[in-house]
Amino acid sequence: MSRRNRALLAAGAAAGLVLVGTYGAQAGFAPTPQGFTKDRSADLAAQIDSSKPRNVILIIGDGMDDSMITAARNYEKGASGRFEGLDALPFTGAMTTHGLKAGEGPDYPIAYVSDSAPTASGWSTGKKTIDGRISQGPSTAANVPGEDYGTVLEEYKAQGKLVGNVSTAEVTDATPAAAASHINARACQGPADMANCAPAKKSNGGKGSIAEQLVDNKIDVLLGGGLNRYNQATDAGPSVKEYAEASHDYRFVGDKAGLDAVTSLDDGPVLGLFTGGNMTPEYKPLVATAPPGVGGPDTRCETADRGNQPDFAEMTAKAIELLDNDKGFFLQAESAMIDKQEHASDICGAIGDLKALDEAVQVALDFQAENPDTLIIVTGDHAHSTQIVGGPDQGRQTATVKTADGDPMTVAYSTAASGSNHTGTQIRVAASGPQAANVTGVIDQTDLYATMLGRTPSTLPVTTTPAKPSASVAAVRKLSSKELAKRGVSVAAAASASTSVKVSLVKGSKTLASKKVAKTGGVVTLKAKNVTGKVTVVITATGPGGKASAKTNLTITRR
Structure with a gap:
């Protein structure tokens, strides 16, 4: 089976059909409202790949825990x-996701609830550190620098x-900063913000602010918010943006059109800063209030005016396009406003930017379908206090x-009278591609460091008998003849252990x-004119182990 693990639910969404069990839909099962209809062990085993990845795409939802995923899923799907x-x-x-507290060491106290600096530093470096610390080890106090730790991106x-x-935050914010900078305090984002990081100032012989370090590390594609930090003057005089352009040949782009116009890295790295601070969330705010809360049974989120800013999926797609090369690449992409809007209740x-993250994951999976030596990891950095509750009176602040x-x-949101805070619970991590199986079970975020760099491959059992193909198909049960001719019927087809898959509409x-479709299936649209009555959608999957088929019936009405 290919490593492309797209859930084939788009057909169901378009046609009003609900498919329960995402993995079942794409792995060759026929999911029902009660769950999966057959054992999935062989299909999961077929996707285990112990080889080292050539490309790594790490997608982070800041503050994205299971509660926030569930809330966004309920709302959107x-x-x-x-x-x-x-x-x-x-x-x-x-x-x-726990971190450490400052102290004498070497045995530092545990911080059960951490901020984004030590959590992002955890997967970036494979080591724990203290709140506010960016890819630098713990120390006796927040203003005392620790040991610089190398990162996956730098490696x-x-x-x-x-x-x-x-x-989607400032690129100097904690999570993107941890990928390629080292400093004792996350607030030291630009040259004018160095009050708590005096030893790190370039005029004092240090590496400079986070903004300076990110360009000094020559990141090939650096995209997000934070223009105000790059407009700050360096100790030497020019702004960080001017320094990046003059010293490292960065090409600056400031809007979606400018980003679209960049087609390669032949003329140098790209610095895309699309707003002075954080980028605009996908949806307009709906801020929780004390009971009876805000919103109600008919409240829907409204799309925000984002001006000429590219969205998260567009930035991710452009980064992948520019980075794709024979030697491979590493990309960290963060949907940051999930967390920031959770802080604001x-x-x-928060829902809008989790939706945006899902769209970026689909972009990554589309790339992986053509480049199966790509590892995709999707996770958060820490949990948050967003909770789905039974009614508007069941929290300090609520929204419906x-x-x-x-x-x-x-x-x-109940950790404060207004706003909300991080929590210390474990969070979801998911993956697809080479060495993706290493995320299963209960791991620590520091474990991602070794997985992203590629662990020593293990030996998998040898299978001598070709697996028999499996197939499943789903589509809407009824539509009109006019709809079939104009828009067609969306079909979710899935297969495993196959080399050829065909979907047909038969009367x-x-x-x-x-x-x-692809050898694992896909979502296709089939059209036909002047048809009424009963028709059948058939999927046929052929592979070394034989042939399998599945079908579902549709009723085509006159109107």
Whole structure:
């Protein structure tokens, strides 16, 4: 089976059909409202690949824990729906996120609730550190620098691979900063922000602010917010932006059109800064208030005016396009406004950016389908206090929205009278591709460091008998003849252990339309004119182990 693990739920969404069990839909099963219809062991085993990845795409949802994923899924897809990207990754585990507290060492106290600096530093360096610390070890106090720890991005850069760093926050914020800078305090983002990091100032012989270090590390594609930091003057006089352009040949782009116009890295690395601070969330705010709360059973989130800013999926797609090369690449991409809007008790803002993350995961999976030596990891950095509750009176602050099911969902924020805070619970981690199986079980976020760099491959059992193909298909049960001719019927087809897959629309002995899809299946649209009555959608999967087929019946009405 290919490593492309797209959930084939788009057809169901377009046609009103709910497929329960994302992995079942794409792995060759026929999911029902009760769950999966057959054992998945062989199909999961077929996706285990112990080889080292050539490309690594790490997608981070800041503050994205299971509660926030569930709230966003309920709103966007319904309780029985699934995200087409995020929920399609076959290997899923739980990840702990604790950090350390400052002290004398070497045995530092545990910080059970951490901020984004030590958590992002954890997967970047494979080591624990203290709050506020960026890819630098613990020490006796926050203002005392620790030991610089090398990062995954820096290691891949040293190997000659291209590297990228994308965020919807300021690119100098904690999570993107941890990928390629080292400093004792996350607040030291630009040259004018160095009050707590005096030893790191370039005029004092240090590496400079986070903004300066990111360009000094020659990140090939650096995209997000934070222009104000790069407009700050360096100790030497020019702004960081001017320094990047003059000293490292960075090409600056400031809007979506400028980003679209960049087609290669032949003329130098790209610095894309699309707003002075953090980028605009996908949805307008809906900020929770004290009970009875804000919103109600008919409240839906409204799309925000984002001006000429590219969205998260567009930035991720452009980064992948520019970084793709024969030697491979590393990309970290963060949907940051999930966390920032959770801090603001803004449920719509957080949902919108989790939706944006799912769209970016789909972009990565599309690339992986053509480049199966690509490892994709999707996770968060820490948990947050967003909780789905039973009603508007069940929290210090609450907000209610109407989900895709048409029913009200109330979320609560109860760690503060206003706003909300991080929590210390474990979070989801999921992956697809080479060495993706290493995320299963309960791991710590520091474990991702070795997985992303590529662990020593293990030996897998040899299978001598070709697996028999499996197939499943799903589509809407009824549509009109006019709809079939104009828009067609969306079909979710899935197969495993196959080399050829065809989906056909059949009436009696006549084939009305057919299309070939990828060897794991796909979502296709079949059209036919002047058809009424009963028709059948058939999937046929052929492979070394034989042939398998599945079908579903549709009723085509006159109107």
